[in-house]
Amino acid sequence: MRQVYLAATGQNRGKTTTSIGLLDGFLRRGLDTRFMKPVGQRTIIEDGVPADEDAVLVRNVFGLTDPMTVMSPVHIPRGFTKAYINGEIVEDLGARIQAAHTAVSRDGEILLIEGTGHAGVGAVIGLSNATVAAMLGAPAIIVSEGGVGRPIDEIVLNASHFASHGVRVAGAIVNKVDLDARPGIVRTLERGLAIHGIPLLGVLPYRPILSNPTLAMILEGVHGETVHPGPDLDRVIGGVAIGAMEPVHMLERINPGTLVIVPGDREDVILTLTTAHLTGGLAVRAMRGPSAAAGHSSRVAPGAGAATGAPGAGAALGLVLTGGYRPRQAVLDAIRRANLFATIVPEDTYVVASEVHDLLVKTHSADAGKIEMIKALVWEHLKIDRILEAAGSIPG
DSSP states (O other): OEEEEEEESSTTSSHHHHHHHHHHHHHHTTOOEEEEOSEESSEEEETTEEEEHHHHHHHHHHTOOSOHHHHSOEEOOTTHHHHHHTTOOOSOHHHHHHHHHHHHTSSOSEEEEEOOSSTTTTGGGTOOHHHHHHHHTOOEEEEEESOSHHHHHHHHHHHHHHHHTTOOEEEEEEEEEOTTTOTTHHHHHHHHHHTTTOOEEEEEEOOGGGTOOBHHHHHHHHTOEEEEOOSOTTOBOOEEEEOOSOHHHHHTTOOTTEEEEEETTOHHHHHHHHHHHHHTTHHHHHHHOHHHHHHHTTTSOTTHHHHHTOOOTTOOSEEEEETTOOOOHHHHHHHHHTTOEEEEOSSOHHHHHHHHHHHHTOOOTTOHHHHHHHHHHHHHHBOHHHHHHHOEEOOO
16 A cells, blocks of 8 residues: 655645545545544544544545544644643553554555644654654655745755655645746746755645635634625635724725624724625725716716625625624614625634634535535646655555
8 A cells, every 4th residue: 555644834835625636636546545634733523533624524525434533543632732741641642643554554555644734743742744754654745835935945944854754755736826927937846846856746726715715614613693694605705804994994905705804893894884885886986085986986876786796896795793792783784785794703803813714724525616626626737646656655
């Protein structure tokens, strides 16, 4: 059986996206494919046992049958690191990983092992990615994200840490690259990495849908009370803005794909956004000055945004109302008339913004369209056969 260890240069580089695409590619090649994530940091309960959420995602997407205790053997919940340092954790965690590895690799043809963060993550409990890859005898593939200097610097740094543990680096993948704007970047990255003896195994183009959640995911993620669902909970958000400034300044940062996080008692901001929806942006231009409004008055008639479903400038996609503050009924009615998505949450704006940021970079099993795009993108742009050639045999 062959295996490969998928690492990254840091958080949110697209490692889970790459995992989904690689697993799909292996299966398209007709290979009996297995998966494990030895050390997990984001734990949920699945089948009555704790498991890393990425392992749960992969099992659900591909219908894998190995038990979660094998696919996700070690987890680091809150407080675990401190307990480990203080000597309160006495179990041999490495032995647990090795036992799971033995079980998951008993059958099958290719095993994808997904790491956590950069090469050194987990060192505090003696289970860095480099340590685990060496323990399992798996070559590493390193995922970074767009650019030229930064990804090469980060990949080389992580490769040196793997090498210091005796782990062979099979190659690198660069994610979120604007191929249209930089048509020669693939060749540049290839040459830059070759100087350090690291093969480039593929470049994945940037696609907004792969980074941004739908409104339904926002609603589920922030656990809010639905004020109004809006026209389509499957809409993918185009960005996030914080409604913490004067309305006229706020509107300069808003477009029809923006989700606005705003305290529920900032009725001035809320009403300005609902008005922008109902007027198709005319109210926005009026606030910016008479000349701006006059210069565009012939293009959009009042009410056009609400009528056509194509709001103008300053018309947001939806609202997350924070602090547990419920606007007056008249304001809630305005939200519903504008057909804006809106939810009320008890947490303050900073906490909610952090939760939404986490949603921006995660893939969920319910994201059917996103997952299909990931599969197609990886199949088109990554060199699956080269990755299979670079995979190593499990020591036996």
